[in-house]
Amino acid sequence: MKKIIVLLAFCLIACINAQSQKTEPVKWNTQINNTEKENFKEIVFSAHILGEWHLFGTQLPEGGPHSTAFVFDKIEGAVLLGNIQEIDRPIEEYNSLFEMNLKWYNHSARFIQGIEIIPESEKVLIEGHIEYQACNNVTCLPPTRHNFVLEETINKIIPNAEPSISSTISTQHGHSNKAYLNTWKPVKQQMEAFGENLAGTExxxxxxxxxxxxxxxxxxxxxxxxxxxxxxxxxxxxxxxxxxxxxxxxxxxxxxxxxxxxxxxxxxxxxxxxxxxxxxxxxxxxxxxxxxxxxxxxxxxxxxxxxxxxxxxxxxxxxxxxxxxxxxxxxxxxxxxxxxxxxxxxxxxxxxxxxxxxxxxxxxxxxxxxxxxxxxxxxPATPKQAHRLLLLNRITGFFILAYSLTFLSIADLIYGKHLLNREIFLVLWIIIFSFLGIYLIGKLKFTHDKETPSISVGRFFLAILTFSFTLYMVPGLLGAPLKEIGALVPPLYAQDFNLYTKDFGNHFDNYNEGMEYAKNSEKPVLLEFSGYGCAESRKMEASVWTYPRIKHLLDQEFVVIRLMVDDKTKLPKAEIISIDGKPTKITTFGEKWQALQQIKFGSESQPYQVILTPKGNPLSSAYGYSIDIKQYINFLNNGLNRFKQQLK
Known part of the structure; x- marks a missing residue:
């Protein structure tokens, strides 16, 4: 068992290290600058290097770390002039770890690539990526890839523009929709003006x-x-x-x-x-x-x-x-x-x-x-104490086996495979806890269990609790919310067969569609940023949203838009979204909703709820995690009253 634990620990470390692809010790900014010559421009790559990290130069000897490289995957309306040039002078020293002379940058670095605009071109579109490796005094990250997209029309450079109605988002073909972009405009300061003390905000x-x-x-x-x-x-x-x-x-x-x-x-x-x-x-x-x-x-x-x-x-x-x-x-x-x-x-x-x-x-x-x-x-250790610990191990084994299915369920929900829906999940849990109850009453034994001619009073009561919990889950097969375990089981929308009251047609998982429906129906919007892997969101949806009075308000008075920031479903077409003036290419719906939350509300935490008008203006401050029914009803009523006052 010791070898197994050590192996699993190393595997876990490897999985955590795999996440290093997402770290950014080097922050890149890319922009197009004009030059004194007409039709000649410069692409400037600026690197901000955090803390003790350093970025390697563009030309390193073989056998060493990965050199910084600039790759241009797509160029429209322009041609490259020469090779990339280093503006700042790198540090050059002998590195004992790699046993060679290396060049690197501390704190910041800048690079320039010249381009010539093709005559009569209406726009310039350049897509590519930067391959680089960063190290500090302790460790080195694996070679990392940073994608960039540059798009310029006549006398207008998109990447440097501040997030606004016209430049916040554009598709890969450069088209935009003003009405659509209006609902993306930042509203953080407007929300702070409400001054409400809502759950999770202070x-x-x-x-x-x-x-x-x-x-x-x-x-x-x-x-x-x-x-x-x-x-x-x-x-x-x-x-x-x-x-x-x-x-x-x-x-x-x-x-x-x-x-x-x-x-x-x-x-x-x-x-x-x-x-x-x-x-x-x-x-x-x-x-x-x-x-x-x-x-x-x-x-x-x-x-x-x-x-x-x-x-x-x-x-x-x-x-x-x-x-x-x-x-x-x-x-x-x-x-x-x-x-x-x-x-x-x-x-x-x-x-x-x-x-x-x-x-x-x-x-x-x-x-x-x-x-x-x-x-x-x-x-002191006694045979009786050893038997109790053995019993505890067996009981915990059943619970851990049941809990392991939650990880499989999260993976299934995130990638939308629908292989482990709510019914199948609950059937497996019912079977597992039924076997636990049978074990507790002595009708099931494992290989190394000793004979137990009779069961104790404690085991008897545990068996009653186990069978009661098993029966509690049975209505869930028909669509019961199961509020007490709502954070563990798949959500209700992952259930195919549901005899309970379903939502009306005002629940959306797409921001644009939900806002359009709200505009046509003249109703306020309850916007929630959630996640398939967010236990707090599941708990709120199972415990709070199913409360009769709250459910009536959501179904009758609001348009509910629930956006999953970890949704891995691919977008029909890749989109370019500008965040803090930096163009970012996104390919999944989860990335898009996460960008919306960052741009519009300046937040990244989930669950995150806010009430909006159909035009995207806030009617409340942000609401975080809380299962206080009274507080949530006040949150909804305050937003609804403000909306009705605006209509007068």
Whole structure:
């Protein structure tokens, strides 16, 4: 089992490293400048290099790091003149790591490519990419690719334009629609003018810690971290010593987690961005990896790979190795519980805010685990205690097997394959928990289980709870919302067969279509930015939106537009969207909705809700995660009243 855990840890590290493709230690800006000569222009590539990172030059010797290269994939209306030129002089020194002389840039670098405009051309369109590699004193990123698109008409350079009605978005053919662009105009300052204290909009250093602690408690209610709790118990039971030494090891293990977890989180967010946790939970490979990992853990806890869960063999590892493994697993599978809190905390301070949130998160895990470890090491091991731990392993194995399906479901929802819809998911859960109930009453045994002629009162009550939970899920096959587990099971719109009341025709998953419908029906818009991998969004939709009074308001008074920022569905045609004057090519609907949230509202967190007029003007401040029914009703009524007042 030790070899399996080590292998899985390395695989997890590899998956996290794969996300390095999304980090940007080098920020690129590309623009076209005029020259003194008519029909001759210059493309200027400016690189802003963060912190201790450095960017390598354009001509490096073979066998070294990757040289910075500029590739032009498509050129219309112009021709290139000569080769790329370096404006700034690079640093040239001997590098002991690569054992050769290398050239690199610190802080900033500029490059120029001359072009000649073809006579009578109506526009210039240049698409390409920059291949570069960045390193610091500790590590090097793999070769990274940055795409750029430059488009210029007569006396008008699109990439340098500020986000506006005419330049915020254009298709790859340069066409735009003014009415469509009006609904994209930034409204952040207008929203702040409302001055409302809505859920999730105010943040302080104290709240940053409390939010992290709440996220940690929420993660403990799911089987995500249960394997590490059991492995901690197992490891400490195999290293029995005096009570004083046991308490010391428990404290050292807890302190190690309190130090290592926030440190790893800060390093990840600094290198890959604050959205790394959310990106990991919405990545196909990472979700499939976690699904396989949890199936293997479930099989181990149910008796596979080992002759006995409780044995006298050496423990899985010492407490430091165990704590680091705990950090790796928890960082990888708790993004949906902590990602939005980290985004809020980063608005306070880029490092201190997330650090407090991460510390609060791991504190919620350390506190109950430390109490359990002190308790199990305080009393001597007995056969009865070993049997209880074996029973706990088996029960946890069932829960982890059920929880593994959530990762498979997220991957299926993000990529829209519809292979694991809500009915199939619930059928599998009903079967798994039915077998758990049968196991608890002693009618099911695994290979290494000992004979138990009778069951205890505790097992009897656990069996009642298990069968009750199983029956609770049965109406979900017909479309019941199942509010208590809404954050774990697929959403209602992923169900094909539904006998319950369905939504009216005012729910949209496309911004343009929803705004057009709102204009024709003269209704306000409830716009929600959500995600298939966002547990908070699922919980709100299952617990709040299904409340009768709220559901009536949404169906009768509002046009609901729900946009998934992790939707991997391809756009019919690639689009060029300008964000902060930087043209960005997007290919999926998720990228488009994420760009809309950034441009219009200046936000990247989910869930994020706001009420708009059909013209895209705000009627409320932003609403974050909250399952307070009264507060949400007030949020809807205030927006609706403002809309009605504007109509008078």
């Amino acid at each position: 943040i302080s250093y104290r709240k940053a810690y409390v939010n992290g602690f709440k996220g940690g408690l929420l993660s403990l209610l799911t089987p995500c971290l249960w394997p590490m709790i059991l492995m901690s118990i197992y490891s400490f039971q195999q290293q029995r010593s005096s009570r004083k030494q046991s308490i010391f090891r428990t404290l050292l293990y807890s302190v190690t987690l309190l130090i290592v977890f926030p440190l790893c989180g800060i390093l990840l967010t600094s290198a890959f961005g604050i959205q790394i946790f959310y990106q990991f939970t919405t990545n196909l490979i990472s979700n499939l990896f976690l699904f396989i990992l949890f199936v293997i853990l479930a099989a181990f806890l149910l008796g596979a790979f080992h002759s006995s869960i409780i044995s006298k063999k050496k423990a899985v590892g010492n407490f430091i190795g165990l704590s680091i493994l705990t950090v790796l697993l928890s960082l990888s599978c708790t993004g949906s519980y902590i990602g939005s809190y980290l985004t809020q905390a980063a608005s306070l301070h880029s490092i201190l805010g997330p650090y407090l949130t991460l510390t609060g998160f791991v504190s919620a895990f350390v506190l109950p685990v430390a109490i359990i470890l002190v308790f199990i090491t305080w009393n």
